[in-house]
Amino acid sequence: MIWNLGSINADNFYLLPHLPGPGETISARDFRQGLGGKGANMSVAAARAGTRVMHVGALGADGGWALERLLEYGVETAHITLMEGVTGHANIAVDLEGENNIVIFPGTNHEITEEMIGAALSEASSGDWLMMQNETNGQRFAAQTAKTLGLKLAYAAAPFDAEAVKAIIEQIDLLVLNEVEAAQLRAATGGELRQLPVDDIVVTLGAGGCEWVSNKAHRIESYPAYHAQAVDTTGAGDTFTGYLVAGLDRGMTMPQAIDLAMRAGALMVTRHGTADVIPDLKEIRDHDF
Numbered sequence: 001m002i003w004n005l006g007s008i009n010a011d012n013f014y015l016l017p018h019l020p021g022p023g024e025t026i027s028a029r030d031f032r033q034g035l036g037g038k039g040a041n042m043s044v045a046a047a048r049a050g051t052r053v054m055h056v057g058a059l060g061a062d063g064g065w066a067l068e069r070l071l072e073y074g075v076e077t078a079h080i081t082l083m084e085g086v087t088g089h090a091n092i093a094v095d096l097e098g099e100n101n102i103v104i105f106p107g108t109n110h111e112i113t114e115e116m117i118g119a120a121l122s123e124a125s126s127g128d129w130l131m132m133q134n135e136t137n138g139q140r141f142a143a144q145t146a147k148t149l150g151l152k153l154a155y156a157a158a159p160f161d162a163e164a165v166k167a168i169i170e171q172i173d174l175l176v177l178n179e180v181e182a183a184q185l186r187a188a189t190g191g192e193l194r195q196l197p198v199d200d201i202v203v204t205l206g207a208g209g210c211e212w213v214s215n216k217a218h219r220i221e222s223y224p225a226y227h228a229q230a231v232d233t234t235g236a237g238d239t240f241t242g243y244l245v246a247g248l249d250r251g252m253t254m255p256q257a258i259d260l261a262m263r264a265g266a267l268m269v270t271r272h273g274t275a276d277v278i279p280d281l282k283e284i285r286d287h288d289f
């Protein structure tokens with residue numbers, strides 16, 4: 001089972017004739033509200049991959065719809081706390097050429113208490129996974145608690161913050177980075193990824209596939225991506241990570257889990273949207289890659 005300490009955002013999309021300049025007011029041509037946030041995306045991806053996933057997070061009183069939607073997608077929500085305050089959200093302005101600008105407000109994603117995390121993880125079993133990203137507070141406490149309880153820790157270092165990674169690096173079993181984050185981590189630690197005290201590091205390379213740095217086996221393996229007609233790459237990394245951890249949780253080897261995650265990522269980039277359009281196992285099986 002996966003315990004995912006993660007963000008939940010309302011993604012508010014506004015379609016505009018052009019992006020606003022300073023002081024400009026523009027009337028949007030269309031509006032859509034979707035479920036987003038790296039945490040929610042990864043929970044949905046893991047659930048779509050057929051694993052039990054308990055999301056640990058927080059929503060404001062305005063976030064009931066997000067809870068409903070996570071439930072609908074198969075995510076367990078008993079440890080999502082509804083509290084005072086505003087649900088995390090991203091206001092995404094998109095112009096007719098597809099160019100965007102984004103304002104994010106973390107809201108209740110930064111109001112998660114140690115009591116909430118402790119209560120959730122006290123129900124976990126040794127051998128379960130704790131998955132985290134860098135859009136909530138409480139990661140240090142969660143990482144320490146997870147290790148005390150014998151959980152494995154998967155961490156997607158996004159949005160990247162060198163200090164946040166360094167603070168928990170000794171506890172991480174699986175680190176997932178994209179190409180930019182990998183370069184930032186190398187610069188911050190002044191060394192190579194294979195010198196970090198983490199058993200497995202997976203670096204995603206977009207259409208270039210991914211690389212697995214196995215520090216236990218002293219090996220680096222490259223995997224080419226599946227072919228895809230990309231229309232929107234948003235959420236590809238989150239989908240990849242959710243599927244990767246789910247595959248491992250279901251007993252796959254790392255190469256098997258990577259293969260599944262790359263199929264999910266390739267299918268995801270052919271779709272517009274985030275959590276609401278993450279493919280399930282059947283769609284992946286039926287797709288002709």
Ligand code: ATP
Pocket residue numbers: 178179203204205206207208209210225226227228230233234235236237238240261262263265266269
């Ligand atoms: P994002 O932040 O846009 O969600 P990311 O930068 O975290 O993404 P990527 O490296 O872009 O993550 O993508 C994750 C995985 O998805 C890749 O390793 C690859 O397997 C798959 N993928 C992404 N883009 C493509 C593409 N254009 N064609 C095929 N597969 C892709």
